[in-house]
Amino acid sequence: MTDEELISFLEDLPLRRLHVLARGRVHRHFRMGKQRLIDVFLKLPPQIRSALEEDLRSTTIPIKASPPEAQQPRSQKKSSRQLQTPSRHPGKSSGEPSTTVADLLEGLGVPPSTTFVPDPWQVDAVSQLATTDVIVSAPTGSGKTYVAVEAMKQAMAKDSTVIYTSPLKALSNTKYMEFSHLFGHEQVGILTGDRRDNAQAPLLIMTTEILRNLLYDAASGEIDLRLNTLGLVILDESQFLADPERGVVWEETIIFCPTQARLLLLSASIGNPQELADWLTSIRPIPCHLIHHRRRSVPLRGAYLHPAGKLSPLFKSRDITQGAGYAFHPETKRLFSKYELETFGPRGGR
């Protein structure tokens, strides 16, 4: 391996990995920044250098990115992780030239206002809800609330009660205002740990804990009329299922959710929505349908801003896409190395 090759290899690695490589080879390596470490690596005696290169080769074999559709079974989780680690040569951008700053900033602005047309996935989700439970997995800001609102309308038209839960009081309050505005104040109630307004309204906003408690009380015979007429339960931000402390509350809520009510789970960041849907299907009287929408409605671009004020594209490709691996823009790579050098100094010592 020539010096240049080694440098380009090392520059692509996270600092952490460099420290791993340096272990036992470089004295007090943990005090060094990236640039300094690379310098030291280059000056290593040939024997140690070749061992280092050997290690490097064995850990940075390019790996193909996983197809987005792939639902990895649990047993293969490790390998699925591996698949998602950066490949040095992601299929997409290897041959293509890197984007430029001009490109990056091109086309930004306000879209012309158009009449509201729901996306196909939104329509699909609402119509599925007529016959099944539904999990909607769609990126942030893509319009999951629309699905919730349409479903509410449908259920309320049938004189059913609707419960909407969110994990955070702040969010509950925001949604309370939003829905009150939409449906009228008398139609919407809120119950949180410390607040209780219009608790007999057909649309109730709660924290998930409160709903869980309601379900416990109902199970032990304290009849609650609202649960008898319950037609729809919406669990927003349901990735909270994975919260170490509170996740159990979501599970309890789902397990004890009355069978006649439909469940609608909304989230932007669940890695295994199909597994979740399979679970729901396995324990609920009706199947659960997964609406998995992956494309962002508004494309997202990545940029890097050097503290001195210079802006450069973050990646070689302009738009951020999921599952295609990544390659940093050469300019960003250079600026970031410079930043590390200037911040941590060529002599290391954070």
Add this chain to the structure above:
Amino acid sequence: MAPAIHPVELVEILRHKNLTPAIIFLTSRRACDEALDAFQRSSVRLPQNRCETIATFLKDLADDYPSIVDHPLIPVVQRFGVAAHHAGHLPSWKIAVEELMRKGHLDAVFATTTLAAGVDFPARTVVITQSSVRKAKDFSDLTIGEIQQLAGRGGRRGKDLVGFVIVTPSPYIDLHVLAKGLTGFPEAIESQFVISYPMVLNLLKAHPVDHIEGILAKSFAQFQLNQRAEVHQSHLDSVHEHLKPFGPRECTDWITQWQVYDLARRRKSQRRPLPYRDTPALAAQLPFLTSGRVVGISKGRGIVLRQYRSRGQRYPMVSVLRSNGTVAECPAMLVTHIYDRLLEFTSTRSYPWCTPGTLEWLNQEMTQLPPRLPSLPILVDKEIQEDTQLTDVLTDEFPCPTCPSRNACRKDHSTALKLRQKSQQLTKTVQALRTGLWHRFQEKADILQHFGYLTPSSHLTAEGEWGRLIRIDHSLLITELIRMEAFAGSEPSLLAGVLASIAHDDDRPGSFLRMSPGLSSMLNQVRAVADSLASYEDPPLLRSDVAALAERWIGNPELKWENLVRMTNMAEGDVYRLLARTLEFLSQIQSLRETHPELADSAKMGITLIRREVLEELP
């Protein structure tokens, strides 16, 4: 150069490139506040008309949220069009900032990442300055899901054609963590199901105990455990497949049979080199074969010079001076006669085991011995010492040595045994995965029974009936305190003080407010109870300063919010959250009105007293 970009400069660049409004995520509340301070020192100003728009908007909003009227940050927000948004602020102020942002009146909001998930205000641009967050006490990398929640705020549908994520470095940023988070798929959800005391009580209230396992089986936890179990199960199936050729032979369970046989055999062979057992006859002889004894050996007579046993040698040995004057080493069992004659001498420790003088004397004596010597009668102990022989007997009784499949068994045994062990181990794992939740439930139920909330037949006792209504953290501590009447006759302020200290789980260093003597002694009692329960439930922090804070707010209805906040160095938002949590705890106590009317009344009064000023304001 500074290790991070200056906030004013950052916003200037964003404005210049038309990248506002932006949410700028910073590492800490302090960093957010300092960013605003930096603006106050700067000379950039918003145009007059925008200042006025913000001012009017805030004034209108103050109708609903009076506490924002004189908020100290209003001037900064108006002048510079930037704000901070973090947990240190009151909910009303956060709402104001969110509303300003939604209406597009602000250019930038400095926020902490802790609030990112679920807070509902998007922007054109998201600026990320860190790749890790403080979780519990340690910094750990942001997960892919978290990074996507942050980045996802960039680009508003209907307002932006494109959104931006801008990474700007600060020390301790790892670009790869962020890049992976931006381009990867979020982590799979793993169930975090835990069985709590209230869960056990409420489940047993509603369902007979023999239904519980079935209910737990409906959890996502069990769903995922089952998937793991299935992986093991299929592994197990393949092991069974491999075990097929090793099915029944001459005996059904030949693996065990051969294993025991093999063990016995090995034990038997191992016995030998262990402490050697001499035959009874030999054992009886040995005491007489001491130095100076005249003995008969196959080649005539001799005089024993010493008796010894070499290491690792099975038989005891004797060194014998033969009649021809040579010294012979001879196994003790080859001694044919032991004569009734002893030539006493002092032996030495090395060859020839006596002094040369003695040797000469012995030689001489030997020649003078009469041709016939009386033999010693040796009494042999006939009783065999069974222990040694046992394994020999057992081995002999096994059918294996003569079994027709002996060779096959010997050949296959080690493979078959390994497979069988693997299968047993897998069976156990599968079993554990399928029944683990139920066992954990039973453990919790046993503890509740021990404390008297459940009967031995897993029904709720009278205590359990009301105990199940306490569904908050530290429920066991709270129900135990109620049972020992720790709160009997106490003022709402004391009750609230204790509950506040139980509820508050933030260990950021606080102030040193004094509690009343009553609360102080009560808190000591609580601490003792919590410690005694420590093996059943993690004790709460029980900080006395937060107890004091809640006590003052509830104990003194005249106290103004601004004065309360001045008593502590906790942030306003933290004080608000503390009291809101206390309120939640109080309302749980209030639900005990049927069994504990006095206590419930006190809780109710506490609730009324807490709700004033900021705490009455919605939300």
